[in-house]
Structure formats: C-alpha cells, structure tokens
Amino acid sequence: MERIKYKNWFDGECEQVTNQKNQAYKRMQQRNHTQGAVEEYCEVRRKEKRLHKKKKREYDKQELIELEHLRSSNEIRAFYQKLNKSRKDFQPRSTLCRDKEGTILSSDEAILERWAQYFEELLNSNASEQVEGMTIDWNQGNFEAEEPVLTIKEVEQAIKKLKNKKAPGMDLITAELVKFAGPEYAKHLISS
Structure with missing residues (x-):
C-alpha cells in the first residue's frame, strides 16, 4: 500500500534548502559549535523556514482557489471531497x-x-x-x-529533611549545624 503524501507543497526547492540546512548542521557539529559555524547554520535555517512558510502559503492559496472554482462550477461532490480531505486534521473547538x-x-x-x-x-x-x-x-x-500547633516530632522530621552543603539563611546558621544540634535544639525552636 502506497503511503499518502500530505506535504504537496514540499517540492525540489524545499528539499534542496533542507539538505543545505542539514549539511550546515553537520559542519557546525564538526567544528564544535564555533561562532562562525553557528551563525552559518542559523542563517541557512532561517532561509529554510522562510521558504517553507512561503511554499505552504502558496499551496494553501492555490487550494482555496481550486475549492472556490469547484463550488462555483456546481461540482458539489468534488467540492466536498476536496474540502473534507483538507479538513482531515482540523479539530473543532467547542466552547461550553x-x-x-x-x-x-x-x-x-x-x-x-x-x-x-x-x-x-x-x-x-x-x-x-x-x-x-x-x-x-x-x-x-x-x-x-489560628496558629497551628507544632509537635517536637514534626520539627525533628523537618530537620532531618534539610539538605547539606546549602547556603545558610539570614541567621547564618547552616543545615549541618541545625542537624548537629540534636533534639534539644528542636525543643528550643518550638518554645521560641
């Protein structure tokens, strides 16, 4: 079974520009992303994008002209077949x-x-x-x-979850010091 090609706008010119972009990408990788190679790749990629957008716009415009011609010439069956083929990927948005x-x-x-x-x-x-x-x-x-009441167990669990080797807070006390202080410090935290 032959695969259906939906990119009818993708012609030889598009393929050539895409190949140029792929080659520029390979050169950029081979040159370890030097500034000149990156700029060359970006320029070729912009050129590719511009051409692809232009070709797609031209293709869509031609499709609309053909649809209008089919509608005006009373070829209703052909009109709806072409319309349904072009709307295959369209997902209507319902606002409820x-x-x-x-x-x-x-x-x-x-x-x-x-x-x-x-x-x-x-x-x-x-x-x-x-x-x-x-x-x-x-x-x-x-x-x-209403202030929540903390238990010593909750404070000790929170102290255990502290990560080591992190910058101290505004009080300049590191997590390692709080962990080393033990359960007496947890009681002090609750009473203060």
Whole structure:
C-alpha cells in the first residue's frame, strides 16, 4: 500500500534548502559549535523556514482557489471531497459552560452572561470564608489566623529533611549545624 503524501507543497526547492540546512548542521557539529559555524547554520535555517512558510502559503492559496472554482462550477461532490480531505486534521473547538443548575450552555451570549453572573457573585459576595484555619471577612478586612500547633516530632522530621552543603539563611546558621544540634535544639525552636 502506497503511503499518502500530505506535504504537496514540499517540492525540489524545499528539499534542496533542507539538505543545505542539514549539511550546515553537520559542519557546525564538526567544528564544535564555533561562532562562525553557528551563525552559518542559523542563517541557512532561517532561509529554510522562510521558504517553507512561503511554499505552504502558496499551496494553501492555490487550494482555496481550486475549492472556490469547484463550488462555483456546481461540482458539489468534488467540492466536498476536496474540502473534507483538507479538513482531515482540523479539530473543532467547542466552547461550553454550565449554568448554576448544571445545564450546558452553548450559545456565545449565554456563556458570556453566565461568566458575568459568576464574577458578579465572586466579587460582590458578603459572606465570610473559612480558608485553612483562617477566617476571612472580606467586607470588614478582619483576618484572624489560628496558629497551628507544632509537635517536637514534626520539627525533628523537618530537620532531618534539610539538605547539606546549602547556603545558610539570614541567621547564618547552616543545615549541618541545625542537624548537629540534636533534639534539644528542636525543643528550643518550638518554645521560641
């Protein structure tokens, strides 16, 4: 079975430029990425990209002209066959949203209206929230944090996880010193 070639725009000129780019890449590797070799490779690669984009644009333009000709000449079957062949890789993007009750909204106007409603509720809510041990009353700006209680075991585990040979913090105490200090230091950390 013969393999289908989709790159109809890739002709001899494109192949020649691609071969030149590949040769420039090999030369760059052989010269251990010297500045001149890298610049030569980059220039040839830019030239290749420009040519490929140009050929693809020309090919797409020609395809659209052929499609328009088929449509206007009432060759409907040929038109749709060519259209479906060109759209093979196209994945339509569906934009959907759910309303408060869970019903799926598909029209653009309904989706925009739902987003406006969502942000209106989010930005203008009067309720206070409970977030990870912190009570936040957004309207009055009161932030009350409940301090978590640490155990000696948790502190000792955290000390064991410290990595050696790292720069000290603002207190200029290295991780090795903290580890060497032992359980007495862990008790000191909890009480302070």
